[in-house]
Amino acid sequence: MPTPPLLALRGVCKRFGVVQVLKDVELEVRAGEVVALLGDNGAGKSTLVKVISGVAPADRGVIEWEGRAVQIRRPHDARDLGIATVYQDFALCGNLDIVGNLFLGREIRNYGFLDEVEMERRTRDLLEHLTTGVPDLRAPVVSLSSGQRQTVAIARSVLGDPRILLLDEPTASLGFEQTTLVLDLVDRLRDRGLGVLLISHNMGDVKALADRAAVLRLGRNNGFFDVNTVSQEQIISSITGATENVPRRMAPREEAW
Amino acid sequence: MVKGIRKPADRTRADSAPSTAESGPPHRGRDIVRAVEALAAAFRHRVRAGELGSFPVVLVLLAVWIVFQTLNENFLSPRNLSNLGVDIVGTGLIAVGIVFVLLIGEIDLSVGSISGLAAAVFAVLNVNHGVPEWLAVMVGVLVGTAAGTVQGASFAKTRVPAFVVTLAGLLAWNGLMLYILGTSGTINIDENGFVAKLTSHYFSNDAAAYGLAAVGAGLVFLASYWDRRRRRAVGMPHRSLLEIGVRTGVLAVIAFAAAYVLNRFQGLPLALLIFLVLVAGLDVVLRRTHYGRQVYALGGGVEAALRASLRVVRVQTAVLAVSGTMAAIGGLFLASRITSVSQTSGSGVLLLNAIAAAVIGGTSLFGGRGRTWSAVLGILVIESVASGMAITDTPIAVQFMITGGVLFAAVVIDSLSRRSQEAHGRA
Numbered sequence: 133m134p135t136p137p138l139l140a141l142r143g144v145c146k147r148f149g150v151v152q153v154l155k156d157v158e159l160e161v162r163a164g165e166v167v168a169l170l171g172d173n174g175a176g177k178s179t180l181v182k183v184i185s186g187v188a189p190a191d192r193g194v195i196e197w198e199g200r201a202v203q204i205r206r207p208h209d210a211r212d213l214g215i216a217t218v219y220q221d222f223a224l225c226g227n228l229d230i231v232g233n234l235f236l237g238r239e240i241r242n243y244g245f246l247d248e249v250e251m252e253r254r255t256r257d258l259l260e261h262l263t264t265g266v267p268d269l270r271a272p273v274v275s276l277s278s279g280q281r282q283t284v285a286i287a288r289s290v291l292g293d294p295r296i297l298l299l300d301e302p303t304a305s306l307g308f309e310q311t312t313l314v315l316d317l318v319d320r321l322r323d324r325g326l327g328v329l330l331i332s333h334n335m336g337d338v339k340a341l342a343d344r345a346a347v348l349r350l351g352r353n354n355g356f357f358d359v360n361t362v363s364q365e366q367i368i369s370s371i372t373g374a375t376e377n378v379p380r381r382m383a384p385r386e387e388a389w
Numbered sequence: 390m391v392k393g394i395r396k397p398a399d400r401t402r403a404d405s406a407p408s409t410a411e412s413g414p415p416h417r418g419r420d421i422v423r424a425v426e427a428l429a430a431a432f433r434h435r436v437r438a439g440e441l442g443s444f445p446v447v448l449v450l451l452a453v454w455i456v457f458q459t460l461n462e463n464f465l466s467p468r469n470l471s472n473l474g475v476d477i478v479g480t481g482l483i484a485v486g487i488v489f490v491l492l493i494g495e496i497d498l499s500v501g502s503i504s505g506l507a508a509a510v511f512a513v514l515n516v517n518h519g520v521p522e523w524l525a526v527m528v529g530v531l532v533g534t535a536a537g538t539v540q541g542a543s544f545a546k547t548r549v550p551a552f553v554v555t556l557a558g559l560l561a562w563n564g565l566m567l568y569i570l571g572t573s574g575t576i577n578i579d580e581n582g583f584v585a586k587l588t589s590h591y592f593s594n595d596a597a598a599y600g601l602a603a604v605g606a607g608l609v610f611l612a613s614y615w616d617r618r619r620r621r622a623v624g625m626p627h628r629s630l631l632e633i634g635v636r637t638g639v640l641a642v643i644a645f646a647a648a649y650v651l652n653r654f655q656g657l658p659l660a661l662l663i664f665l666v667l668v669a670g671l672d673v674v675l676r677r678t679h680y681g682r683q684v685y686a687l688g689g690g691v692e693a694a695l696r697a698s699l700r701v702v703r704v705q706t707a708v709l710a711v712s713g714t715m716a717a718i719g720g721l722f723l724a725s726r727i728t729s730v731s732q733t734s735g736s737g738v739l740l741l742n743a744i745a746a747a748v749i750g751g752t753s754l755f756g757g758r759g760r761t762w763s764a765v766l767g768i769l770v771i772e773s774v775a776s777g778m779a780i781t782d783t784p785i786a787v788q789f790m791i792t793g794g795v796l797f798a799a800v801v802i803d804s805l806s807r808r809s810q811e812a813h814g815r816a
Contacts, residue, residue: 225689227757
C-alpha cells in the first residue's frame with residue numbers, strides 16, 4: 133500500500149452501560165472514495181458515526197488518520213482533523229437565509245461588522261461547484277425544498293474544508309428528484325477528493341454512488357464489498373445475516389431495548 | 390454506470406427580485422418605470438413568500454390617521470403630531486427591548502416593573518439623597534441592566550421558560566420599587582434637570598430637524614451605494630443606481646415631511662432624536678454584527694444554534710439584559726414626561742402596550758423575524774389611537790377595544806404569513 137487510508141478504525145469497541153454496541157470494528161476510508169456503511173436497525177451504524185465525530189468516543193481501539201494514531205475525544209478533535217458530519221435532521225435555522233446558515237458561528241467580519249458581500253460571494257462559488265440549480269441565496273431556508281435544505285446542510289459542512297464527510301441517511305426524507313440532487317452533490321464531493329462515509333438504508337443509493345460497502349451486523353463487521361462487482365443480493369444477505377453459517381445468535385441486550 | 394445517467398434536478402425558483410435590474414443609459418422615463426416594476430416584483434415575491442414585514446402596519450397607520458383626521462381636523466396638526474412624536478418615545482424604547490426578546494422566541498413580562506424600578510431608583514437617589522443627576526441616571530439604567538441580566542442568566546441556565554422567570558420578575562421588581570419609594574409616595578423630579586429636559590427640550594432651529602432628515606437619508610444612500618459598488622466589483626447581482634435612488638427618495642420625502650411638520654411646532658424634540666438614533670443603532674447591531682446574527686439564529690432554532698457551537702446561554706442572557714436596559718431607559722423617559730415618579734410608575738397597560746407595539750409592528754411572536762423599526766411603527770399606531778381618542782373625547786374603554794383589535798389582527802397576520810412561508814417551501 134503506497135498511501136495509508138485517510139481514516140482507519142482498528143478494533144474499535146464501544147459500550148453504553150452493559151450494552152456492547154460496537155465490537156472490534158474495522159473500517160477504512162480513502163480520499164476520493166465513497167464508502168457505504170450498511171446494517172440493519174441497531175447494527176451500530178449511528179454509534180460508529182458518533183465515535184468518529186467525537187460525540188461518543190470509543191472505549192477501546194485505534195483510530196488512524198493518514199496512518200498515524202489519533203485521539204478523538206470531543207467533536208472539536210474531529211473537526212480539527214477535518215472530519216465533518218451531516219446529521220439526519222439538517223439542523224438549520226429556518227429564518228436565516230442560505231448565506232446566514234452556511235456561515236453561522238463563523239461569520240466573516242470586517243471592522244466588527246458582518247461582511248455580507250464576501251460571504252454571499254463565497255456561498256455562490258461553493259454552491260456553483262456543488263450543485264447546478266443554485267437557489268436564491270437570500271431566501272429564508274424555511275422556504276426551500278428538503279433536497280435544497282440537505283444541499284445547504286452539506287455545503288455548510290464542506291465550508292470548513294473537511295477531508296472526510298460523514299453523511300447520516302442523507303436521502304431518508306427525500307423524494308426521488310431531491311434524492312438525485314443530493315446524490316449528485318456527493319458525487320461531486322468525491323471528485324474533489326473528499327472521503328465520504330455514507331450511511332444509508334437505500335440499496336439504490338449505495339449501488340449508484342458507493343465504491344465500497346462495509347456491513348455491520350450486531351455491532352461487528354460482517355463483510356466488505358466492492359460495490360461494482362458484487363451483487364445486491366450478496367450485500368443484503370450480509371446485512372440480514374443470511375450468509376452466516378452459525379445459527380443466528382441471540383442479541384439479548386439489544387433486543388431487550 | 391448508473392452514476393452517469395443521474396440528472397441533477399433544477400429546482401431554482403425563478404427569482405424576479407430586483408437584484409438583476411440594470412439601468413440602461415438614455416431613457417430616464419423608461420428606467421423609472423422599470424425600477425418601479427422591479428420594486429413591485431420584489432414586493433409580490435415577498436408577499437407570496439409570506440414576508441409581509443412592515444407593510445400591513447403602514448396601511449393600518451394610514452387608516453388610523455385618515456379616520457381621526459376626518460373626525461377632528463386638529464388630529465394631523467403640527468402640535469398634535471409633534472406631541473405624538475414625544476409620546477411614543479418612552480413606551481417605544483421599552484418595545485425595542487421586547488423586539489430583542491421576541492426575536493429569540495421568548496417574552497419578557499418584567500419590562501414594566503423594571504421601568505418603574507429604574508425611575509424610582511433615579512428619583513430617590515437624585516431628589517431624596519442629592520446624588521448628582523448624571524450619576525443617578527447611570528445607576529437607574531444599570532439597575533435595569535442588572536435586573537435583566539439576573540433574569541436572563543436564570544432563564545438560560547435553568548431552562549425555565551423566560552415567560553415564568555420574568556413573571557416572577559414582574560412581581561419582584563415592582564415590590565422592590567415600592568420598597569425603595571417607601572412612604573414618600575410621589576416624588577417630583579427637578580423640572581429644569583437633565584431628565585425633565587429629555588422630553589421637554591426641542592431644537593427650535595429649523596436646521597436641526599432638516600439636518601437629521603438629510604443625514605439619515607444620506608447615510609442610507611451611502612450604505613446602499615457602497616454595497617452596490619462592492620457587489621459590482623466582484624461580479625455579484627446588485628441594485629441599479631436608479632432603484633437605490635427611488636428607495637432613498639421615498640425615505641427622504643417622508644423624513645423631510647416629518648421635519649417640516651416638527652418645525653412648524655417647536656422643532657425637533659430631543660426625545661425623538663434619541664429614540665431614532667437608538668433604534669437605528671440597535672438595528673445595525675441586530676443585522677450587521679455577529680451578536681445580532683446569533684440572536685436571529687436562536688429564534689430559528691436553539692438546536693441548530695447549539696450544533697453551530699454558538700454560545701446560547703451567553704446570548705440569551707445578553708438579550709434579556711438588553712431588554713432590561715431598554716426598559717430602564719424607557720422608564721426614565723416616561724418619568725420625564727410627567728416630571729414625577731410614583732407608586733403607579735411602570736404599572737397598568739405599559740407592559741401590554743410595549744409588547745403589542747412590537748407585535749403590531751411586524752415582529753413575530755414565534756421568534757426569528759422582526760426589526761427594531763417595527764417597534765417604532767407599532768407604538769406609532771398605538772399612540773395614534775390613544776391620541777385620536779383623547780382628541781375626539783372617546784371613552785378609554787373604546788380605545789382599549791380598538792388597540793386590542795389591532796393587536797389581534799397583527800397576531801393573525803403573523804401566524805398566517807408564517808404558515809404561508811412554510812407552504813411556500815413545499816410548493
